[in-house]
Amino acid sequence: MTNSTPPAALVTGGSRGIGRAIAERLARRGMVVAVHYARDEIAAKETVTAIRAGGGEAFAVRADFTETGAVDTLFDALEDGLREHTGSTGLDVLVNNAGVGCSGDAGHMTEADLDRVITVNVKTPVFVVQRALPLLRAGGRIVNISSAASRVAHPQIIGYAISKGALDAFCRSLAKQLGPLGITVNNVAPGLVDTDFHGDRLRGHPEAAAEAAALTAFGRLGEAADVADIVAFLTSNEGRWITGERLEATGGAYL
Incomplete structure (x- = not known):
């Protein structure tokens, strides 16, 4: 990366919730942020507008991870956007945040539901990383958003828990x-x-x-900013000596 090339980040599922908070937080650090979304174009545009209003730079990229060829669609748009906004296709931070739920215990979960959650929550991050590797600069950062459900038993969302457990293994x-x-x-x-x-x-x-809220040590629900600040640390130079770890952001829930 040259002094004239701004750092760049891709946040999947970056238009709402935790993803939006992460995108806005990274933009405040001076990164050009690619805000990925699946269907909610309005939310993605709102996120980009909010980032620009705060003095940052961002652009939206669409890809529905339940569709065949979605990762190719994502990276075609991402590389075009990076060239336009940074003059390079180089990437410094990848946040795999996009995910879907999966209701049902082992006796009621459907094959279609399990296929969907594995496709979006496991296969997609793997192949997003694969496509991102040629773009990631040395010293880059990858953060995957897992879940407390991969550690604590939640029989009613067993398919979701399985998917996040697989993501934890992928990380290491x-x-x-x-x-x-x-x-x-x-x-x-x-x-x-x-x-x-x-x-x-x-x-x-x-x-x-x-x-x-009562499950946490602080007696409140988590906020998107609580998670975004942890991601910001891990993707900063200060987080350079942490890798292969699963950091819980639960406010001490299930201690």
């Missing part, structure tokens, strides 16, 4: 592979965070929200 092996390049790989595992991802489970249900 990838960190070993990329260490010689100075590239760190870490997973951040949030607990319950007040975002659209949990939908009606918490919002509009004060009792359920209070029960979830």
